[in-house]
Amino acid sequence: MKIEGLELRWASLPLVGTFRTSFGSEDRRDLLLLRLVTDQAEGWSECVAMAAPVYSPEYVDAAAHVIEHVLFPEVAALSDPDVHAVSRAMQRFHGHQMAKAALETAFLDAELRSLDLSLARYLGGAVDRVASGVSVGIMDTIPQLLDAVAGYLDQGYVRIKLKIEPGWDVEPVRAVRERFGDAIPLQVDANTAYTVGDARQLAKLDDFDLLLIEQPLPEDDLLGHAQLARQVRTPICLDESITSAKVAADAISLGACSIVNIKPGRVGGYLESRRVHDVCRAHGVPVWCGGMLETGIGRAANLALASLPGFTLPGDTSASxxxxxxxxxxxxxxxxxxVRVPTGPGIGVTPVPEILHELTTDTRWLPA
Ligand code: OSB
Ligand code: MG
Known part of the structure; x- marks a missing residue:
């Protein structure tokens, strides 16, 4: 395919409510969308970097900068590339997985549209719908949390994930178990808020039969997670730490985790996500699809990924x-x-022009 140009598009969407995690509170999603134009088809993607570097080192303005000044010039210089050539061309640049994932996905979407092939079929998806969980933010009070969880259970979500931090861990989990019983699949996510010295506090969660504890310790502390895993019975799942299939293999070998959250943005794209899936599957480690408050563009692609056979736990693939x-x-x-896995070519969805137009705050066209 011949690349003709790339449109960067900034948009800002209000969230239905405040979403609070151990790293901060969000009321809006500041988005970067990509539209790659080729001689055969157009491809769309969503960069999952957040407005500030609070989840990982990346943030929207940095991602846009590195795409415009580093990644796209390299990719645009390729003659007749396929997605593997695009991916390889970006490899010599360190880091910036979310920016790389966005550019690779926009290209992959265009390529698959030109082949009339869905992303789910391309990746090896095995099901036409995926079981969906929901991530529930930290609240001011326990009654507020219980109302929120009751609402999600009413809607039919099959798994609840509670965000936790020191001071908001055992009590909210106990309250949810007391109110909704032991049968609901329940897990927690600390987004790196603890240290290995908190092992005794985290072991108190063992009483509540949780599916997993997600990313209790800082991302670079694989050994700490391995140590913690020996001190708690609840399985440890890694999110922030897993930046590639290689790191996933290392983490599993070290005993740092027994479950992996796969986020395509965090590992540099859907090709690497499939490799993470394959490594985990070879080790008998269950995976599930994480989320980054995606709009329908990113959500569609995540659903395709979550249809792979190793995704045996419900993901954060909730409804729009x-x-x-x-x-x-x-x-x-x-x-x-x-939630249904899209079946159309590529990611299977495109933005609704009028809505996109209304939410857009800026655009930039980069000719190849
Ligand atoms: O740690 O999984 C996380 C949202 C933003 C950044 C990190 C995380 C999250 C979530 C929500 O937990 C996932 C979603 O529903 O999209
Ligand atoms: Mg997480």
Missing amino acids: DRYYHRDVTEPFTLENGH
Whole structure:
């Protein structure tokens, strides 16, 4: 395919409510969308970097900068590339996985559209809908949390994930178990808020039969996670730490985790996500698809990934209305706790032009 140019598009969407984690509170999603134009088809993607570097070192303005000044010039110089050539061309640059993932995905979407092939089929998806969980933010009070969880269970979500931090861990988990019983699949996510010295506090969560504890310690502390895993019975799952298939293999070998959250942005794209999936599957380690408050563009691609056979736990692949009153695409909906995997070519969705236009704050066209 011949690349003709890339459109960067900034948009800002209000969230349906404040989403609080151990790293901060969000009321809006500041988005960077990519539209890659080739001689055969157009491809769309969503960069999952957040407005500030609080989840990982990347942030929206840095991602846009590195795409414009480093990654796209390298990719645009390729003659007749396929997605593997695009991916290889970006490899010599360190880091910036979310920016690389966005550019690779926009290209992959265009390539698959030109082949009339869905991303799910291309990746090896095995099911047409995926079981969906929901991530529930830290709240001011326990009654507020219980109301939120009750609402999500009413909607049919099949798994609840509670965000935790020191001071908001055992009590909210106990309250949710007391109110909703032992049968609901329940897990927690600390987003690196603890240290290995908190092992005794985290071991108190063992009483509540959780599916997993996600990323309790800082991302670079694989040994700490391995040590912690020997002191708690609840399985440790890694999110922030897993930046590649190689790191996933290392973490598993070290005993740092027994479950992996796969986020394509965090590992540099869907090709690397599939390699993470394959490494985990070879080790018998279950994976699930994480989320980054994606709009329909990123959500569509995540659903394709989550249809692979190693995704045996429900993901944070909730419906569009978990975060947005109005999504940029046709909204994804929850049907009996599941969300449908798109079947159209590429990621299977495109933005609704009028909605996109309204939410856009800036655009920039980069000719190849
Ligand atoms: O740690 O999984 C996380 C959102 C933003 C950044 C990091 C995380 C999250 C979530 C929500 O937990 C995932 C989602 O529903 O999209
Ligand atoms: Mg997480």
